[in-house]
Amino acid sequence: xxxxxxTRAAFAxxxxxxxxxxxTNNGWEYASGDISAHLTVTVDEQTADFGVLGAIRVSASxxxxxxxxDNAIMLTVGEDIxxxxxxxxxxxxxxxxxxxxxxxxxxxxxxxQALLGRYGDEYGFILPVVDETYKTALRGGDVSGRGGMExxxxxxxxxxxxxxxxxxxxxxxxxxxxxxxxxxxYALELLNNGAAIRAERxxxxxxEYLGWCSWDALEIRVSTEGLLEKCREFKEKNIPVKWAIIDxxxxxxxxxxxxxxxxTRETGMFKVMHSSKLRSFEADPKRFPLGLRxxxxxxxEYGLKVGMWHPTSGYWSGIDPTSPLADELRELLxxxxxxxxxxxxxLETAYLFYNAFHDFLKACGADFVxxxxxxxxxxxxxxxxxxxxxxxxxxxxxxxxxxxxxxNDIINCMGMASxxxxxxxxxxxxxxxxxxxxxxREWFIRHILxxxxxxxxxxxxxxSDWDMWxxxxxxxxxxxxxxxxxxxxxxxxxxxxxxxxxxxxxLCYSDGxxxxxxxxxxPTLDCLTVDPEKSGRIFKVKNLYDKGGVIAAFNLDAGNxxxxxxxxxADLGLSGEVAIYEHFSxxxxxxxxxxxxxxxxxxxxxxxxxxxxxxxxxAVLGLIDKFNSPLAVSGxxxxxxxxxxxxxxxxxxxxxxxKLHTDAGDYALERNGCVYSAKLPLETRAVKIVRx
Numbered sequence: 001x002x003x004x005x006x007t008r009a010a011f012a013x014x015x016x017x018x019x020x021x022x023x024t025n026n027g028w029e030y031a032s033g034d035i036s037a038h039l040t041v042t043v044d045e046q047t048a049d050f051g052v053l054g055a056i057r058v059s060a061s062x063x064x065x066x067x068x069x070d071n072a073i074m075l076t077v078g079e080d081i082x083x084x085x086x087x088x089x090x091x092x093x094x095x096x097x098x099x100x101x102x103x104x105x106x107x108x109x110x111x112x113q114a115l116l117g118r119y120g121d122e123y124g125f126i127l128p129v130v131d132e133t134y135k136t137a138l139r140g141g142d143v144s145g146r147g148g149m150e151x152x153x154x155x156x157x158x159x160x161x162x163x164x165x166x167x168x169x170x171x172x173x174x175x176x177x178x179x180x181x182x183x184x185x186y187a188l189e190l191l192n193n194g195a196a197i198r199a200e201r202x203x204x205x206x207x208e209y210l211g212w213c214s215w216d217a218l219e220i221r222v223s224t225e226g227l228l229e230k231c232r233e234f235k236e237k238n239i240p241v242k243w244a245i246i247d248x249x250x251x252x253x254x255x256x257x258x259x260x261x262x263x264t265r266e267t268g269m270f271k272v273m274h275s276s277k278l279r280s281f282e283a284d285p286k287r288f289p290l291g292l293r294x295x296x297x298x299x300x301e302y303g304l305k306v307g308m309w310h311p312t313s314g315y316w317s318g319i320d321p322t323s324p325l326a327d328e329l330r331e332l333l334x335x336x337x338x339x340x341x342x343x344x345x346x347l348e349t350a351y352l353f354y355n356a357f358h359d360f361l362k363a364c365g366a367d368f369v370x371x372x373x374x375x376x377x378x379x380x381x382x383x384x385x386x387x388x389x390x391x392x393x394x395x396x397x398x399x400x401x402x403x404x405x406x407x408n409d410i411i412n413c414m415g416m417a418s419x420x421x422x423x424x425x426x427x428x429x430x431x432x433x434x435x436x437x438x439x440x441r442e443w444f445i446r447h448i449l450x451x452x453x454x455x456x457x458x459x460x461x462x463x464s465d466w467d468m469w470x471x472x473x474x475x476x477x478x479x480x481x482x483x484x485x486x487x488x489x490x491x492x493x494x495x496x497x498x499x500x501x502x503x504x505x506x507l508c509y510s511d512g513x514x515x516x517x518x519x520x521x522x523p524t525l526d527c528l529t530v531d532p533e534k535s536g537r538i539f540k541v542k543n544l545y546d547k548g549g550v551i552a553a554f555n556l557d558a559g560n561x562x563x564x565x566x567x568x569x570a571d572l573g574l575s576g577e578v579a580i581y582e583h584f585s586x587x588x589x590x591x592x593x594x595x596x597x598x599x600x601x602x603x604x605x606x607x608x609x610x611x612x613x614x615x616x617x618x619a620v621l622g623l624i625d626k627f628n629s630p631l632a633v634s635g636x637x638x639x640x641x642x643x644x645x646x647x648x649x650x651x652x653x654x655x656x657x658x659k660l661h662t663d664a665g666d667y668a669l670e671r672n673g674c675v676y677s678a679k680l681p682l683e684t685r686a687v688k689i690v691r692x
């Protein structure tokens with residue numbers, strides 16, 4: 001069993017100096033000239049039923065200077081045995097994380113927020129923590145250039161001479177998913193800051209239904225007219241979308257009043273967006289001539305609930321200092337060192353700001369919110385307040401206001417920095433990747449890797465939102481499969497006139513209710529610490545049902561070459577005899593305990609979707625016209641099953657004669673290999689399988 005060891009320690013001062021501690025009987029010491037410092041590192045380790053669970057605490061002080069805003073305390077972390085392979089979940093920009101697969105500890109990316117290592121049949125998981133003041137992260141190398149892995153703590157301000165922090169928690173054992181969940185639970189137990197693991201959060205009922213977002217459809221030209229035109233399309237095509245997000249650029253900002261006709265993503269749209277400053281809580285008067293309240297009321301007439309997008313910062317560049325809004329809320333705002341007028345990062349004043357914003361949105365009829373740009377804290381409040389304090393205040397203020405106004409119904413967005421992740425006391429859904437890029441084949445691989453590996457970490461705290469997509473994009477089917485198994489919301493951003501009803505059908509019932517797995521989808525065990533673009537193996541994403549589960553298999557090879565692999569019950573943690581059904585081919589197999597199904601995928605466009613369910617004389621697949629077919633049925637006592645609604649009901653069984661007795665009549669099951677199926681009327685609510 002591996003354990004954590006601290007082999008070297010150093011500190012950095014605000015003047016740029018870096019100093020290495022010397023280990024003594026009383027901890028770690030430094031003394032030279034006018035500078036002296038003391039460090040105590042406490043490594044608490046305990047045996048658990050899954051292996052080892054531990055925590056690393058740091059206590060340090062310095063005389064003769066203040067700690068650097070970026071590198072207060074740096075610990076070189078050693079282990080008894082180097083890992084065979086790693087997956088580093090690192091902060092790739094202020095807002096998002098992605099996976100990396102370093103071959104050595106030296107190559108661990110900067111700002112790594114979680115690290116999984118494989119040691120033969122054992123695993124180790126390290127989760128750096130953000131506490132009330134300091135944030136800790138991992139990176140490869142150390143300040144002395146001697147290699148290894150460095151755990152470093154920083155506060156984003158350069159006026160502190162003390163560092164007391166829970167730096168990280170870690171675990172070793174044979175079950176990596178268990179290690180990740182136990183680390184998250186242990187970290188929050190030690191922090192005791194009011195945040196919660198996902199199991200303690202409530203998934204919003206509204207996101208059990210199909211949704212639509214205005215962003216990729218209308219972008220910065222979002223308007224009442226465009227939104228209502230899309231609503232009419234959904235009604236005419238009988239597409240059961242039940243909620244819509246009025247996304248970015250709806251509000252009153254000076255630079256959005258007259259948008260040039262030729263302004264696009266390629267000609268500077270994002271520059272215009274990101275320079276926008278909020279002048280009013282009201283919508284832009286030109287594009288919303290009767291105001292936001294009127295627009296939302298008209299969307300409600302189509303039976304859709306409405307979510308309102310806004311950034312944590314008010315708008316991308318904050319509040320317009322010349323606006324009436326700035327005058328009205330002046331006491332709640334602060335001019336930051338980078339020249340922006342933003343909410344004060346203090347709980348009481350930040351709450352009053354978000355409360356005022358949400359009062360207005362609620363009065364206009366909004367049903368929930370999507371709050372974006374949450375990763376803005378480190379950059380914008382640098383040297384204003386320690387990162388932990390600012391993040392905790394802002395996140396608690398947001399959650400309190402969303403709880404009061406919208407019953408905690410929120411999509412958190414651009415907020416994967418660990419200071420956000422560790423500090424939300426409520427809210428159950430958080431985006432797990434950068435923006436969807438329509439009609440961009442290269443984007444898909446980055447997207448699936450980010451969403452699946454990020455969900456191993458973020459998914460311990462929240463359900464992951466795999467973002468919007470288009471039903472007429474050339475990769476629409478792949479994207480629909482990912483959303484189906486993601487465990488999170490399913491919503492599109494189709495342009496006006498371009499929604500394809502048939503693409504929605506495998507995802508939801510006729511009333512728009514989606515067939516949703518209960519947990520975030522993650523890579524299978526054999527994919528966790530290997531680079532899917534270089535492994536030569538299929539990449540598998542999994543999720544579980546009450547009985548059985550689902551695996552989507554993709555070819556992500558960097559050279560677009562054929563890849564091979566296997567599908568096994570063990571991929572889902574199952575044992576015993578199982579039935580495996582592949583959705584697109586309609587083929588099925590009955591596998592004995594321990595057997596596997598060999599798979600070869602020829603290129604990036606070759607992908608499969610496998611349902612795996614226990615087999616005991618027969619196996620019930622559910623409604624196979626849905627991607628998550630077993631979720632469409634419940635019960636099973638005496639071969640009687642309940643349905644939400646009818647569809648193509650199927651079982652896997654030995655050769656024989658089978659029929660269904662239903663509340664809508666009797667139906668013979670037609671055979672295709674070992675799959676027996678019948679198409680049932682939509683009004684069917686119960687079936688009994690009869691074997692003859």
